[in-house]
Amino acid sequence: MELGRRPYMGYCFSPDQKAFHILVKMKDVPGSLSAILKVLADKVDLVESLSYGLPDGSAVWSGFGRSLSQTETKEALEKLIARTTMVIECQVEESESGIVVDSIHPGIEVSPGRPAMMLPIAGFSRICDHLAKILGSGGETILFEEGSALGQATGRYLNDRIGRGRLDVRIRAALGMYQAAGWGLLALKVEEPGVKYRIVARDCLECTEKSADRKECGFIRGHLGSVVSTLSGEEFRVTETSCRLRGGSACEFVLTLADPGRKTPLVAGIGN
Numbered sequence: 001m002e003l004g005r006r007p008y009m010g011y012c013f014s015p016d017q018k019a020f021h022i023l024v025k026m027k028d029v030p031g032s033l034s035a036i037l038k039v040l041a042d043k044v045d046l047v048e049s050l051s052y053g054l055p056d057g058s059a060v061w062s063g064f065g066r067s068l069s070q071t072e073t074k075e076a077l078e079k080l081i082a083r084t085t086m087v088i089e090c091q092v093e094e095s096e097s098g099i100v101v102d103s104i105h106p107g108i109e110v111s112p113g114r115p116a117m118m119l120p121i122a123g124f125s126r127i128c129d130h131l132a133k134i135l136g137s138g139g140e141t142i143l144f145e146e147g148s149a150l151g152q153a154t155g156r157y158l159n160d161r162i163g164r165g166r167l168d169v170r171i172r173a174a175l176g177m178y179q180a181a182g183w184g185l186l187a188l189k190v191e192e193p194g195v196k197y198r199i200v201a202r203d204c205l206e207c208t209e210k211s212a213d214r215k216e217c218g219f220i221r222g223h224l225g226s227v228v229s230t231l232s233g234e235e236f237r238v239t240e241t242s243c244r245l246r247g248g249s250a251c252e253f254v255l256t257l258a259d260p261g262r263k264t265p266l267v268a269g270i271g272n
């Protein structure tokens with residue numbers, strides 16, 4: 001199955017039809033969610049939804065739905081859901097001026113304990129371009145170092161979460177997480193296990209705006225070098241052998257073990 005980017009669960013546009021954001025806290029037992037979906041089936045046309053468990057043994061279901069009736073109200077939906085078995089609490093918001101927002105979740109996290117924010121890719125790419133344009137090589141250094149610092153934090157996080165199995169498997173896990181989080185497709189080729197890796201970014205987010213003032217993607221280069229060094233515990237050097245800013249069809253990063261046997265100095269000195 002091939003799909004484009006998935007919709008962002010935070011608001012729903014519905015200019016021609018009343019829409020609701022429905023949030024339900026329920027007991028985390030089999031059948032809870034299907035009972036809720038059953039009572040909503042002839043009330044709303046669900047457009048997006050998600051569910052997740054909470055540490056206290058309850059679960060949350062959050063969804064957007066377009067009303068199947070012009071006379072539907074949020075109060076009536078709340079009452080209907082509250083009567084459903086296993087429901088602990090529910091809250092419904094109604095669209096105004098063609099939009100309804102999930103105003104209950106205070107934000108998103110890309111994985112447990114890692115809060116994140118949404119920023120259009122073009123915005124990130126333009127910040128990189130502007131830094132490099134105003135500050136020249138100093139701007140490129142800032143981007144590389146900030147990319148490295150974030151890569152190290154991600155590497156540490158992954159080391160804690162998935163332990164120390166095969167390096168290529170863990171690099172692929174990191175790249176998959178980036179892809180799911182919207183960083184674009186990052187394909188890994190193992191040139192020599194533990195020594196040399198090639199990563200191809202066909203839709204690299206750093207050069208989306210294709211600035212005429214830049215020649216490399218330093219943030220991503222720093223990030224990939226640092227995340228792989230932290231995952232392996234050894235220092236990897238990274239060069240961007242092809243870049244869309246230099247006319248390449250993709251950005252390509254080659255990571256090479258700097259000094260076999262030497263532990264990475266990157267592990268010291270930079271916090272999370």
Ligand SMILES: [Zn+2]
Pocket residue numbers: 204207216217240242243244245250251252
């Ligand atoms: Zn590039």
